[in-house]
Amino acid sequence: MTSMTPTRISASSASEWLSAAAVPLSSASDAHRTEQLVSLAFLAATLERQSTLTAPSSPLWEGLYDALARVPAQLVHLLPTHPAQPWLRLSALAEFLGEPSLAGVILNALTALLGEHDTARGPHDDAYEAERCEVLAICWARRGRIARVAGALDDAQACFEEALALIGSAPWRDARLAAELGLINLSVARGNYPLVEQQCSALLASTAGLLAPVHAAAAYQMRAIARRKRRRWLDALLDSWSAYDQLGDASAHRAELVVSMAETALEVGDLYAAAAGFNNAYREALATGAQFRVQAAAITGRARTINSCLLGDAAPVLTVPAEEIENARQSLVALLSAPLAPRERAYALITMAEWQHREQDIAGAHTHLAEAGALAAEHDFFDYQFRTDTLRERLSAADAQHTPSARRASVWQEHERHPALVRLAALV
Structure with a gap:
């Protein structure tokens, strides 16, 4: 598997982002993505110069229509004619392209226009004020999402709570849904x-x-x-x-769902369904331009599936060609050299440690576990802390040998014919 890695740039303004991005983007292999990001940055600069919020209207905006169409819809209640709508779509596109810092630049500019600058112009009627607070709350919820993905969980929680405070007891609309779902995502993290x-x-x-x-x-x-x-x-x-059935046709969101189902199949030892799921998710992620983390999860999951095959962690045991084993290992090595978010990196590190445990590279496994454990402790990834501790105990055992999981084999046999697994295994 091959993958396109995002850049990771921290910036507080469009000009700062362009300065930081100039060198890495000039040598990027994906020229089309580079062009889209630069267009986004120039549009963000025009937003920063506005004194009254207006929708973008320029060849740069028109040139991003196709890219915007690939980003899954996120706002269903905010009127399409609201001047903030296109800017929120542009910030979502920046996130989608792997540039959360640039998305943050757009959100900061929107917040400034709708916050202090807008309030300074005098009182508004109740309907306008409710809509203003709704858009501001959406901005705060998006900031929370960016902070969560970066591993700043306390900052993310503060952003989601600020969003909920802004809308108070207002009806269920985009902002409340984004904030509530964001808080649930924090509990997952x-x-x-x-x-x-x-x-x-x-x-x-x-x-x-x-x-x-x-x-x-x-x-x-x-x-x-x-x-x-x-x-x-x-x-x-x-x-x-x-x-999955809520989403209909192929989409970036659907690729992420298939990753999760493949991980469930792996948990119960149905390696047929797991392999089919991870392969399908990776192909769909590439086809739909899903965020890099979805590709990363598919790569890591595929490596875990093959590792389980080689360990005999399910029944029946599958035979994996040597070329496929090497491809999975090299993809995992390449993934660890990419700029991953903390949770994705911890997951990949644990997977590499498990792989090295099977290969009896105990020193290498300890090295990767140490970094994974540090990330899990720093960001309160309690599930990964448990996994690193468990694997560390196995590595410290006298023989450091792996014993196939009877639990996985028996659970797989119990649920072998369940339609949910059959449907996953049939994905192409």
Whole structure:
């Protein structure tokens, strides 16, 4: 597997981003992506110079129409004619292209225009004020998402809480949904899976009939993650398929769902379904331009699946060609040289340590586990802390040998014919 890696630049303004990006982007292999990012930066600079919020209208904006069409819809209630709508779409595109710092530049400029600058012009009617607070809250929720992906979980929580404070008791619209889903995502990042399941179930119950498909899919999928982590595998798969069916045609969101289902199949030892899922997710992620983290999860999951095959961690044991084994290992090595977000990096490091454990490279496994453990402790990734501690104990055992998991084999046999697994294995 090959992959396109995003750049990681920190900037507080469009001009600062362009200065920092000039060198790495000039040598990037993906010239089209580079062109899109530069257009985004120049548009962000025009937003920073505005004194009254107006929608973009220039050849640069028109040139991004195709790219914007590939970004999954995120706002379903804000009027398309609202001048903030295109800017929020542009910030989402920056995130989609792997440049959260540039997305933050756009959100900062929007917040300034709708915050202090807008208030200084005098009082507005109630309808205008409600819409202004809605857009400001969306900006804060987006900032929270950027902070969460960067591993700044406390900052992310503060952003989501600020978004909820801005809208108060307003009805369920884009801002409240983004903030509530963001808080659930934080619980996922912290590994508090009982709370995740409780939050998702409450959200789905309280918003029945109100959620747009993309929001309902997100809630189902986060509950699926929680149920998988709590070893309720079939419930997790059924939730994932509920989310999948909400989304319809191929999309970047759907690729992420398939990754999660493949991870569930791997947990129960159905390596046929896991391999099919990770391969499908990787192909769909590339085809739809999904965020790099989805590609990273598919690469890591594929490596874990092959490692389980080689360990005999499921029944029946699958035979993997030597070329495929080497390809998976090299893809994992290449992934670890990419600028991953903290959680994705910790996951890849643990996977490499597991691979090295099988190869009896105990020193290498300890090295990767040490970095993974440090990341997990720094960012409160409690589930990964548990995994690093467990693997470290195995490495410290006298023979450091792996014993195939009877639990996985028996669970796989128990659920072998379940339609949810059969459907996943049939993905092409």
